[in-house]
Amino acid sequence: MDIATIEQAAAAEGLTLRGAFHPTAADAVPGLLDGRPTCTLVLLGNVGPDLWSAFAAAPEYGDGAPDPLNRWSERVVGALADALGARPLFPFGRPPYRPFVAWAKRAEPVAESPLGMLIHPDHGLWHAYRGALAFAGKIALPAPGRRLRPCDTCATTPCLTGCPVGAFTTEGYDVAACARHVAAPAGADCLELGCRARRACPVGPERQYHPAQARFHMAAFLAARRAEARA
Ligand code: B12
Ligand code: SF4
Ligand code: SF4
Structure with a gap:
């Protein structure tokens, strides 16, 4: 298995290779289900709107059941894992989260x-990240390039x-x-176009999500909050 093969297989499904690394014990990466340790972890996800057309054409998008993007990720990343001989891992689900x-910082x-x-x-x-593939084999990876933090x-x-209600403070988010703001009429801008603070960042403006994708994510965020409040 080589990293280019994984990248191509993921791209064919609308997913972007988000880097990979060779885990140590400190990374707390689970092993494979047959007990072998993970020697390579490959992250998959989206950059800008690149995943949107694949997801919007998938049955999960319009089936009306909860968590369509997570279910799409489970199906697509799960199928890639089966085809490539890896264990799939996901960023969502129940706490404790992976x-x-x-x-990502390692990858x-x-x-x-x-x-x-x-x-x-x-x-x-x-x-964002939609899943990871844990491999038992040590896959050769390009040397990590040094990049400055913008x-x-x-x-x-x-x-x-950028946030109209000052949600980002030195205390956190x-x-x-x-x-509250996103759910109120005054928050329509955040709901329809995505987080205004995020949009204020000048880095990668061409990667900004289109309104349909932005709205989907913000609605999912509100739905997650409502589910949390009910639990
Ligand atoms: C729980 C969670 C949330 C919770 C946050 C709970 C809290 N802060 O109390 C909620 C549901 C609110 C949330 C919201 C969002 N999240 Co979130 N979230 C997660 C998740 C599943 C687990 C984080 C966690 O608890 N880790 C365990 C603890 C121990 O580690 P930690 O690093 O200290 O985690 C903290 C931060 O990650 C933080 N956090 C989580 N999400 C966000 C988002 C923002 C804007 C900020 C400032 C902090 C933050 O809250 C965690 C607990 O304090 C991660 C995926 C993952 N597996 O890590 C995604 C993740 C961090 N979220 C992500 C995103 C994109 C969002 C949203 C922006 C989604 C959207 N709408 O587009 C929104 C934010 C809304 C907005 N203003 O736009 C991405 C971040 C990608 C990136 N570029 O860094 C992740 C990695 C998911 C992914 N699939 O890629 N999220
Ligand atoms: S979506 Fe972003 S800008 Fe809008 S209220 Fe939330 S944190 Fe603030
Ligand atoms: S606007 Fe963007 S580059 Fe500037 S500090 Fe904020 S996140 Fe970083």
């Missing part, structure tokens, strides 16, 4: 932004002043304040 944020040049979300030097804040040279940090 530490995808820490894995590609992403770093925490002042918003908490990971920023990529090319894709900005417009990217926030280190961002003089005005417009992301920190005020999820309740954000959700």
Whole structure:
């Protein structure tokens, strides 16, 4: 198995290869189901709107059942894992969540932004992870390139002043304040076009999600909050 084969197989399904690494015990990557340790972890996800056309054409998108993108990810990443001889792992589900944020930092040049979300030097804040493939074999990987964190040279940090309700503070992300605003009529801009603070970031503007994708994610965020409140 080589990394280019995995990248091509993922791309054929609408997923982008989001880097890979050779885990150590500190990475807390589970082994394969037959007991072998994971020697290579490959992350898959989306960069900008690249996954959207594949997902919007899938049966899960319009079937009306909960969590369509997660179910699509389980089906597609699960099928890739079967075909490539890997174990699929997912960032969603029930807590405790798999530490995808820490894995992402090992796999590609992403770093925490002042918003908490990971920023990529090319894709900005417009990217996410849909799953990972755990392989027993040690797959040869390109040497990690050194990239600068865009926030280190961002003089005005417009992301920190972009939120109309000040949900991003030095204390962290005020999820309740954000959700209240997005659910209210005054939050229609965030609901329809995506997080305004995220949109204020000048990095990777061409990767910004289109309105249909932005609305889908924001509606999913509100649905997750409602489900949390009911639990
Ligand atoms: C739980 C969770 C949430 C919770 C946050 C709970 C909280 N803060 O109290 C809720 C449902 C609110 C949430 C929302 C969003 N999330 Co979220 N979330 C997760 C999840 C599943 C687990 C995080 C966790 O608890 N890890 C375990 C703890 C121990 O590790 P931690 O690093 O300390 O985790 C903290 C942060 O990750 C933070 N967090 C999680 N999501 C977000 C989003 C923002 C904007 C910020 C500032 C912080 C934050 O909250 C965690 C607990 O304090 C991760 C996936 C994963 N497996 O990691 C995605 C993840 C972090 N979320 C992600 C995203 C994109 C979002 C949204 C922006 C989705 C959207 N709507 O587009 C929204 C934010 C809404 C907005 N303003 O736009 C991405 C981030 C990608 C990136 N570029 O960095 C991840 C990695 C999922 C993915 N599939 O890629 N999320
Ligand atoms: S606006 Fe500046 S500080 Fe904020 S995430 Fe973008 S590059 Fe980083
Ligand atoms: S979605 Fe809107 S209310 Fe929520 S953090 Fe982003 S800018 Fe603030």
